Amino acid sequence: MKRAAPAFRWENGDLVIAVKVQPRAAANAWSGLSGDHFRVRIAAPPVDGKANDELLDFIAAQFDVSRSRVEVISGDSSRIKRLRITKPSRLAPGITPPG
Secondary structure, eight states: OOOOOOSEEEETTEEEEEEEEEOSOSSOEEEEEETTEEEEEOSSOSSTTHHHHHHHHHHHHHTTOOGGGEEEEEOTTSSEEEEEESSOSSOOTTOOOOO
């Protein structure tokens, strides 16, 4: 049986998280842990990169970092994505500090 990947991991102070994005939601929201990923609702539609842009803005605000410190490392055109957050200042619910 294949083991599920963790929803988050720490790499030298950077946080790597798996998120499942629900575009066209009523409002942007962090919906918490759901199996091996976090659910995130984004109001923007998945057209011309609008949902990804809004996702990066939302995640940057959620973790109190500049947008340049958030990057999509896999799943650019998928609802399930892996994101790297460089040295987050604040943690979202369900994420514990390293160590």
